[in-house]
Amino acid sequence: MSKDSRLARMAHVLVHMAFNDGAATSDTIARMLNTNPVVVRRTMAGLRDRGYVASEKGPRGGWRLTRPLENLTLLDVHQALETASVFTIGPSDGHVACAVERMANRAITGALNRASAALEAALGQVRLSDILAEGQALRAAMDQGRPHQCPNAVAAQ
Amino acid sequence: MSKDSRLARMAHVLVHMAFNDGAATSDTIARMLNTNPVVVRRTMAGLRDRGYVASEKGPRGGWRLTRPLENLTLLDVHQALETASVFTIGPSDGHVACAVERMANRAITGALNRASAALEAALGQVRLSDILAEGQALRAAMDQGRPHQCPNAVAAQ
């Protein structure tokens, strides 16, 4: 696995959770994501801290959405994950003594900032409910009343 | 060093090279970048392949720009470096059986594509000559006729 797929994973899981009656346990979610419960708890922690989900311990415990999918955007989720940096590239490091180097860094940082703003704008436009709204396969699943079933989880049971 | 700083490094070095009379050796460039000549050759290879710089072996050899800074943008340099991926984040991996997951991935990929386009647009707008054009420290250096001197290199000599 080469990239940070937390945003994708959380978007996926949160949509399922919206159609889950009870709380979803870390174990159940882990099966949807083909991973293990510790990774799930670690990743959900940021969402919990922002109040997007709530966790309950003990039997019948697990994770619940605290708001409808319409009130949560990909940007909200992304920011909750507190990704160190969205870019693999960046300015040169350290104490820059060279004026040319400083200017080059500034130019690159400016470009990255614009790209970052574009990314946030794009993510902010996507409500999690939009993910469901698109796609024929999803419509079909909704028509059958089971958009909460993740085949990954089912297969692993 | 946490990030891929090759673009910043190359932008820095190419500007200096434009004011260098002879060829710049990998060793000289390495001093400007606080690294060693092998890293320089490895990084310059992409630029050489695209014809932005030419290398000559043997005594008096080294690297030369093949065109003025006005005809080279940060985007040109960036593309020459063939960065694996500009983003640390991405869609979830593997054979996605879940329709919700596919839709989530699609939404995220769409946002990343827009950000990527914004980045390329921003990088494409910056000619390497623009890096010199801005900044008072650089103007001062140019007035004194030595914008080719990199303090990093000088300090290490």
Add this chain to the structure above:
DNA sequence: CAGAATCGTAATAGCCAGAGTTACGTTTCA
């Protein structure tokens, strides 16, 4: 022609953050 100057490149090791695991502690319910 000898020898030094340079580039070209393979092979290694280090670093960093996310991912995957194991281990253990805490809370909660029946």
Add this chain to the structure above:
DNA sequence: TGAAACGTAACTCTGGCTATTACGATTCTG
């Protein structure tokens, strides 16, 4: 009381850039 769940620390593994070492191939100069 004991099982179900979350919380979290501590490792290991992985991929890409970086740093180094080691050699080989060219090319100029005396």
